[in-house]
Amino acid sequence: MSSAIKTPRAALLATLLVLSVFPLFGSDYYSELLTKIMIMAIFAMSLDLLVGFTGLVSFGHAAFFGIAAYAVVLVSPQYDPSSLWLVLPAAVLAAAVAAFVVGLFVLRTKGIYFIMVTLAFAQMIYFVFHDSPLGGGSDGVFINFKPELRIGETQLLDLGDAGHFYYVVLLLLVATYVFLRILLRSPLGHALAGIKSNEHRMLSLGFPVFLYKLAGFVIAGALAGVAGFLSACQFGFVTPEILSWHQSGNVLLMVILGGMGTLNGAAIGAFAFVVLQEVFSALTKHWQFLMGTVIVLVVMLLPGGLASLTQRLRRLLLGGGSNG
């Protein structure tokens, strides 16, 4: 948390400025790529609340992302655009309810069990959508009309329009970031940090640790739902693969690569991951080999993730005198 606060405000503002004018100058391809990165950044930040700030390593976070995406499909009428007022809350609520139910089970476990149990529950939800005709089975399902925002007769926003969509994503990214920053400074945020550093102490201080963890889990699930909603809107297509364990692994990767416990780090991780994926898959169809190799090298040579790179460089330049 502390390093998130240390990040110069100027850098954040500059990033925000670049993001908000990018579609005016950048090509469509890069705008779309950036949209995808911002969606993944929301997703990664939601997981960082669990992994980085509460110490709960969830390997099943894609479940809530996917449930929200499927909620978009189930709520949207077949031949008309749906209303953003309805779809976004429905998707987020679906993810939150799922996180609540799953949380009741998985939060009974700790450490390595938690990793395995979250993975197993996500896989169970994967099978629900994969095996049942609910959302088109293993083939997935199209969303024919993207949601829109209307007041009366006038259409304010059409998420089918790439430009509109870009700014909706940017707005939700900023909202998520601000929300999490406020949350982390709230009593709940401090309690979660306390649970991360010493759960027993928090228990003996009389904190209802389980309820706090459950609250964190539900909030993280709901925010993953925001990302899932946006992802469904961007691609207009939902398959069970979006809640597969690869997706859970990838988002965990973004959080760890970027350096846990810093919201900016999660966003940097999402950026690095999506860009690497683009570059590698342009090079070869065996791009996962390159991705896997990069991961192995980062773990072996760079404990602390990409975010530690700047600190290491600084230390190197300053001759090892500073403590980072």
Next chain:
Amino acid sequence: MDLTTFLIQLLNALQYGLLLFLVASGLTLIFGIMGIINLAHGSFYMMGAYMAFALTSATGNLFVAILLGIALSALIGFLLEWGLFSRLYKRDHLDQVLLTYGLILVFEEIRSMIVGDDVHGVRIPEMLSASIQLSETLSYPVYRLFMSAVCIVLAVLMYWLIRHTRLGMMIRAGSSNREMVQSLGINIDLIYRLVFALGVTLAAFAGMLAAPVSSVYPGMGNQVLIICFVVVVIGGVGSVWGALVAALLIGLADTFGKVIIPDYAGLTVYLLMAAVLLWRPEGIFRRI
């Protein structure tokens, strides 16, 4: 369901459960003794199956292929522990998750580069290809019985190794206090390396054994990995005995789930896990 069908399903459940045990026991041993969570464990199962396919095609004999495959996978396990895993004992579980996730991607792509992405079958050896007639219409393949028998023999051997040999004693001691064992002059690094190689070999062997029945296909390792996690969660991390009981329970749940609720058969195993979590969040058994 008449009695014969029930018997056949029971044998299937037993065979599936025992096979799962082979894979899961390696996973639980590696965690219980070295504290390493190994997501790439399923990849070793996949490797074994592809070795069985490639080496059977090359040598023409499944048994020769399995012998070669065992040597090869033990070597792979030994080298991986030496090169990568031995550097991760002191690190966080997160780093282990990350490293082994990266390894899954690497192994899966190497498989794709060498063998391609097609589904392949492996022929059952002639001497085991018969079926036993159970009734006029139903029969049971001898090879599946052979698989179950081999798994039972291995389970007994493992019990003997861990409980009644000097090496087993060192392994058990090493799992409870690494430094103490080391200061008694035992080469704990070598023991870890052996245990890791043993775990890899067990998973690969399970893959080789299963190849003629399940055929070999991309992603087969990951499917097994997640079910093995369920086995370990139900049985208790680090408990080989627990892994055996849990694997058999899952064999039963999965097989009879397919018969009773075919539409949601994929879920029964996870429902079993959810029930166990409510009852005993740390698994049914706790220690080796």
